Amino acid sequence: MTTTELTGAEDVAWDLSDLYESGEDPRIEQDVEETEAAAAAFRERYHGKVAELSAAELAEAIDERERIESIFTRAIYYAHLWFSTDMADPTRGALLARLTEKGATIDTQLLFFGLEIADLDDAAADALQADPALERWRYWLRSVRKFRPYILTEPEEKIMTEKSVSSMSAWDRLYDELIGALRVELDGAEISFEQAMAKLYSNDRDERRRASEAVTVTLEPGLRTRTFIFNTLVLDKSIDDRLRGYETWLSARNLRNDTTDEAVQALVDATVSRYDVVQRYYRLKARLIGLDRLAFYDRMAPIAEDPTKVSWEESRQVVLDAYRDFSSDVGEIAERFFRENWIDAPVRENKRTGAFCATNVPGVHPYVFMNFTGDRRSILTLAHELGHGLHGYLAQPLGLFNASTPLTTAETASVFGEALTFKRLLAIEEDPNRRLNLLAGRIEDSIATVFRQIAMNRFEHAVHTARREEGELSMEKLEELWLETQTQLFGDSVDVDGYGTWWSYVSHFMGTPGYVYAYAYGFLFALSIFRKYELERDAMVEPYLAVLRAGGSKPPEELAEIVGLDLTDPGIWESGIDALAAELDEAEALAADIGLG
Numbered sequence: 001m002t003t004t005e006l007t008g009a010e011d012v013a014w015d016l017s018d019l020y021e022s023g024e025d026p027r028i029e030q031d032v033e034e035t036e037a038a039a040a041a042f043r044e045r046y047h048g049k050v051a052e053l054s055a056a057e058l059a060e061a062i063d064e065r066e067r068i069e070s071i072f073t074r075a076i077y078y079a080h081l082w083f084s085t086d087m088a089d090p091t092r093g094a095l096l097a098r099l100t101e102k103g104a105t106i107d108t109q110l111l112f113f114g115l116e117i118a119d120l121d122d123a124a125a126d127a128l129q130a131d132p133a134l135e136r137w138r139y140w141l142r143s144v145r146k147f148r149p150y151i152l153t154e155p156e157e158k159i160m161t162e163k164s165v166s167s168m169s170a171w172d173r174l175y176d177e178l179i180g181a182l183r184v185e186l187d188g189a190e191i192s193f194e195q196a197m198a199k200l201y202s203n204d205r206d207e208r209r210r211a212s213e214a215v216t217v218t219l220e221p222g223l224r225t226r227t228f229i230f231n232t233l234v235l236d237k238s239i240d241d242r243l244r245g246y247e248t249w250l251s252a253r254n255l256r257n258d259t260t261d262e263a264v265q266a267l268v269d270a271t272v273s274r275y276d277v278v279q280r281y282y283r284l285k286a287r288l289i290g291l292d293r294l295a296f297y298d299r300m301a302p303i304a305e306d307p308t309k310v311s312w313e314e315s316r317q318v319v320l321d322a323y324r325d326f327s328s329d330v331g332e333i334a335e336r337f338f339r340e341n342w343i344d345a346p347v348r349e350n351k352r353t354g355a356f357c358a359t360n361v362p363g364v365h366p367y368v369f370m371n372f373t374g375d376r377r378s379i380l381t382l383a384h385e386l387g388h389g390l391h392g393y394l395a396q397p398l399g400l401f402n403a404s405t406p407l408t409t410a411e412t413a414s415v416f417g418e419a420l421t422f423k424r425l426l427a428i429e430e431d432p433n434r435r436l437n438l439l440a441g442r443i444e445d446s447i448a449t450v451f452r453q454i455a456m457n458r459f460e461h462a463v464h465t466a467r468r469e470e471g472e473l474s475m476e477k478l479e480e481l482w483l484e485t486q487t488q489l490f491g492d493s494v495d496v497d498g499y500g501t502w503w504s505y506v507s508h509f510m511g512t513p514g515y516v517y518a519y520a521y522g523f524l525f526a527l528s529i530f531r532k533y534e535l536e537r538d539a540m541v542e543p544y545l546a547v548l549r550a551g552g553s554k555p556p557e558e559l560a561e562i563v564g565l566d567l568t569d570p571g572i573w574e575s576g577i578d579a580l581a582a583e584l585d586e587a588e589a590l591a592a593d594i595g596l597g
């Protein structure tokens with residue numbers, strides 16, 4: 001980073017001494033040793049005996065299992081966090097690598113526990129779950145046992161696991177290696193695939209067009225191989241699903257995500273029925289950047305240069321005001337992150353890129369990691385990560401197992417906090433051009449998180465279904481399904497000429513089939529709670545905080561009930577989309593006022 005502009009975040013460093021004094025703190029080694037000893041004792045005591053435990057004994061065993069996990073998590077979190085701020089320091093890298101290996105060994109040693117719980121017969125498990133001694137672990141037990149109907153016999157499982165290394169994982173790795181080796185030839189120079197894709201954000205249309213053509217040329221030669229890999233992975237999954245008895249291609253993923261086929265179908269239907277929002281926005285965007293119609297490579301083009309820089313102090317104020325305005329208690333918690341040095345803010349040499357929040361750090365508090373550059377996007381990122389922080393902070397008393405959220409609800413507080421802050425930014429911005437820019441950024445984020453992911457889910461659905469019904473799919477067929485599902489999304493608002501092979505670099509399709517809809521799920525879930533908050537204001541504060549305090553101790557359906565929402569009702573997803581449509585209305589009105597629309 002060569003920026004010379006100061007943001008005021010330069011000295012905002014987190015204080016990891018709440019965890020350990022330093023990387024050389026002997027307590028790290030003590031904690032690792034204690035974990036190893038406790039794991040060995042745990043295995044000694046319970047291996048092969050889980051079925052014989054009474055409810056009280058099983059509760060004691062789970063408590064101990066969680067305690068072991070918590071001690072180790074604390075140590076490895078420290079290693080992660082310490083490494084994140086200086087990845088070039090070999091001492092930090094070595095500590096992280098050593099603890100990661102230790103963690104894998106300990107996991108293997110304790111794997112039996114979950115398996116034996118899953119193996120309990122239903123009558124015994126029902127009796128245990130009904131026992132008050134196991135009340136705290138009821139949902140956890142259900143989660144551990146949820147795959148039970150789909151588990152094969154032990155020798156079959158053993159063969160599946162061992163053979164997966166030379167089947168599914170091998171194909172996935174081959175795919176990753178092929179994608180990783182792609183080089184794009186642009187203007188006589190060779191650049192990486194990421195660098196070429198980054199040029200789609202350029203404000204020079206000719207540069208975007210040339211970059212996209214170069215990407216298409218790059219994707220061409222290996223297309224037949226990637227088509228074969230995709231076919232093989234999709235077939236492999238269909239064999240798995242058939243042997244295990246999953247009803248649809250997506251059922252296994254839904255179960256893992258702690259949601260139901262019905263809720264996901266309602267999400268998909270609601271989103272597909274509102275593709276008009278995307279088409280309206282892209283028509284507006286074409287007008288804003290002076291085109292008759294967008295080409296697919298124009299979608300990421302900036303609408304206007306926004307040189308506005310904000311200081312760390314201003315950002316802190318805006319975000320804290322937004323949180324305080326929601327609830328003074330929440331504002332107080334958010335303030336602790338700043339006051340007590342739980343945030344690492346500046347861009348520094350050798351620091352990891354991006355932003356994250358370490359949510360459940362056992363026995364301590366969440367930590368927020370940023371690369372604060374002072375552009376306006378940074379304010380929303382800060383609000384996002386503080387949302388995660390608030391969620392972790394409130395759920396922490398539940399303990400590590402019950403506080404941890406599945407992918408589908410992990411973004412609840414972050415999206416909510418971002419929405420609060422966005423509204424505040426919009427409220428204090430008077431310049432119409434900058435308001436329009438803010439709105440456009442917000443809408444584009446939403447399109448990327450919601451609509452684009454659901455369109456990709458529709459492509460996956462088409463591919464998995466066609467592969468099961470028709471056998472191996474040709475390159476032409478995949479291109480056809482891709483363009484068909486993308487054109488449904490864009491209508492005639494985007495020219496997709498040249499876009500047909502771009503399905504083939506999306507690694508989520510290969511290694512984690514069905515994954516992409518979770519982004520839309522989490523985002524719209526949070527947004528529909530936010531929408532309800534806007535209508536009911538103070539009456540929603542307590543229910544919303546109750547959702548956060550429940551962490552991952554309840555399934556998403558029950559969490560939704562706390563705030564009076566029903567996830568199988570398409571209305572909940574529609575209300576999130578209505579919120580986006582309202583922002584688009586505002587953007588269109590502003591554009592018309594400025595004379596750009």
Ligand SMILES: [Zn+2]
Nearest residue numbers: 384388411414
């Ligand atoms: Zn997040």
